[in-house]
Structures are given as structure tokens and as C-alpha cells.
Amino acid sequence: METCKNRTSDSSKSPIRYRVSGMDCAKDAAQIERAVQSAGIAPDAVKVSAATHIMTLNIPESQLAEIEKAAATTGYGFERMDANDDGTQSAAHQDPAYRRALWIVVLLNVGYGIVEMVGGFLAGSQAVKADALDFLGDGLITFLGLLAIGWSLVWRARSAMIQGIFLGVLGLGVLGTTIWRVFAQTTPDANLMGLFGFIALIVNVLAVLPLLKFRKGDANMRAVWLFSRNDAIGNAAVVVAAVLVYLMGSAWPDLIVAFGIAGLFLHSSWSIIRDARADLKET
Ligand SMILES: [Zn+2]
The missing domain is CATH 3.30.70.100 (Alpha-Beta Plaits)
Structure with missing residues (x-):
């Protein structure tokens, strides 16, 4: 009852x-x-x-x-x-200072995403390429948020859907080439891998700083960690893989981390598509 x-x-x-x-x-x-x-x-x-x-x-x-x-x-x-x-x-989005901060975040994420993707090819590392996807994805999401100010929910959901599909295709591309690498293994350049992974960690922290004063709570180190950890874990995994590649002289640490990051990335793209579909159905 x-x-x-x-x-x-x-x-x-x-x-x-x-x-x-x-x-x-x-x-x-x-x-x-x-x-x-x-x-x-x-x-x-x-x-x-x-x-x-x-x-x-x-x-x-x-x-x-x-x-x-x-x-x-x-x-x-x-x-x-x-x-x-x-x-x-x-x-918040009407505030010019907040918009400027968002533009910096877009430039940092998309900029380093492109640099790291090139770095992935230079180092012959699938993990570095997979890590680059996350920067591109985050940069695009923020870019979309800037473009979509004043758009109706329907149009925001539609553009999110297109973005989710685009990112999903990129993710499948990296996943596919990683599977191919399992059968045609070449050992990546451990030094370059470590370098690009380490810079990624720094860029992730830098990309959080401009937004901190617009977020609730204290702008302290804990907040920086709170907002960058989801991506920092991936960057750190690349650095760890680079050390293991160096010690073992094997491609496996690189491939395993690449599968992990690409898998998470595909899951994120799928969440965007799924949520955009739900949002479209609701409106
Ligand atoms: Zn991310």
C-alpha cells in the first residue's frame, strides 16, 4: 500500500x-x-x-x-x-570573461590534441594517439558550448549528436589501428612517448586554470585535481606505459594502454550520442 x-x-x-x-x-x-x-x-x-x-x-x-x-x-x-x-x-555564458576563458580552454585542448596526434605518429605510439583523442573531444565539447549559446535544446542535442558520431569514428580509427598493431608490432620510441604524455599532464592542468574562478568552491590545488583527474589518469597511464616500453623493449604496454584509453573514449562518444538521442526525444 x-x-x-x-x-x-x-x-x-x-x-x-x-x-x-x-x-x-x-x-x-x-x-x-x-x-x-x-x-x-x-x-x-x-x-x-x-x-x-x-x-x-x-x-x-x-x-x-x-x-x-x-x-x-x-x-x-x-x-x-x-x-x-x-x-x-x-x-554564466553571457559573461565575456567566462567566454574568453572557454576560448583558451578550446585552444589548449584542440591545439594539444593535434600536436599529440602528430606526436603519436612520430613516436609510433598508439597510446599517445588515443590520449590525443581525449583532448580533441574535450576541446570540441567546449567549442560547441561556446557556439551553442542561445541555441534551442533541439539544436544543441543535434550538434552534440553529430559531434558524438565524429568522435566515435575517430575512436574506432584508433582502436582499429591498435588491433592491426597487435599483429604488426613495432616498438614505439619510449622517450618521445614519455615526453608527449608528460606534456599532456601539464596541458590538462593548464586547461583547468582559466575556468577555476568561475567554478563554485575554492580555487585551490584540490580543485585543480578534481577537475583534471578524469583526463590526468589517462595521461599518467601513457607515461607509465612509456617507462614499461623502455624497460621491456616491447610494444605491449603501449598497446594495452591504447586499448584502455580508446575504449573509454568510445564509451564517452557513445554517452554523448545516447544522451543527445534522449534529449531529442524529450524535446
Ligand atoms: Zn576528457
Whole structure:
């Protein structure tokens, strides 16, 4: 009886939506969902769209305080949207200083993405190429966010879909050439690998700095780590693989890390496509 009553009252509720700021990576969406779920709500009651950066909650208003507390630990900004907010207006995006910061992030990510992709070919390293994809992906997402200011949700979801497909094709390309490399192994240049992986770590931190003062919470080292860790783990894996390639004189560490990074990247592209489809169906 009690469950039945709850179910009817829950399903009759309209979803509560938040605009999330500070996301620059599809992996961030999953991280926020996990944090919110840890407050003890059902996994399907929270959805963070990697395509439109909107968090949708299907919970009673009474649970909201606890959810907001859990969300705040992630460090991202959450701005509640009212019922007739169609997602086109974002106060933060109207701020010229914030837009300038976003342009710097785009230039750093896309710029180093291209440099690292070339570096991957120079070093003969699949892991470096896979790592470059993440920079290109994050740069494109931020670029899209800048272009899409004032666009309707439908158009943002459509362009996110195109972007997701484009990134997916790139990811499949790297995955395919990595499989091919398993059968035609050449040992990558460990020094170059380590160099490009190490610079990637630095660029990831640099790309977080311009946005810090626009994010909620303290602009301290913990915040830098919080916002760059999802990508820094991949960069660090490239450096570790470079050391192992050097010690073992084998291509395997490079190939294994490449499979891991390319797999995660394909998963991110798929989240963008899936979320964009869900957003399109909703509007
Ligand atoms: Zn990323």
C-alpha cells in the first residue's frame, strides 16, 4: 500500500532540472551521477546529459537538500532551472570573461590534441594517439558550448549528436589501428612517448586554470585535481606505459594502454550520442 502510494506521487512529479557548469569531458557526467547516487537515490532517478550538460532528477522535493549536498562535493556548478527554462539562457555564458576563458580552454585542448596526434605518429605510439583523442573531444565539447549559446535544446542535442558520431569514428580509427598493431608490432620510441604524455599532464592542468574562478568552491590545488583527474589518469597511464616500453623493449604496454584509453573514449562518444538521442526525444 505504502509503496503503491509513493510510486503514484513520484511519477506524477515533474522532473527537477539543473544546468551543470564546469563539465568539459563526457566522463564528468558519469562522475556526477555516481556522486548523486551515493546520497541513496535510485540509479534511474538521476541523469546527467553529456550532450547538453543538464542534470535531471526524478525525486520528491524532500530529498533535494541531501542530493544538492552530494552534488556539491563534485565541485561542479549547479544552477536550478525553472519549469519554463528551455536551457537556451545561461547567465554564466553571457559573461565575456567566462567566454574568453572557454576560448583558451578550446585552444589548449584542440591545439594539444593535434600536436599529440602528430606526436603519436612520430613516436609510433598508439597510446599517445588515443590520449590525443581525449583532448580533441574535450576541446570540441567546449567549442560547441561556446557556439551553442542561445541555441534551442533541439539544436544543441543535434550538434552534440553529430559531434558524438565524429568522435566515435575517430575512436574506432584508433582502436582499429591498435588491433592491426597487435599483429604488426613495432616498438614505439619510449622517450618521445614519455615526453608527449608528460606534456599532456601539464596541458590538462593548464586547461583547468582559466575556468577555476568561475567554478563554485575554492580555487585551490584540490580543485585543480578534481577537475583534471578524469583526463590526468589517462595521461599518467601513457607515461607509465612509456617507462614499461623502455624497460621491456616491447610494444605491449603501449598497446594495452591504447586499448584502455580508446575504449573509454568510445564509451564517452557513445554517452554523448545516447544522451543527445534522449534529449531529442524529450524535446
Ligand atoms: Zn576528457
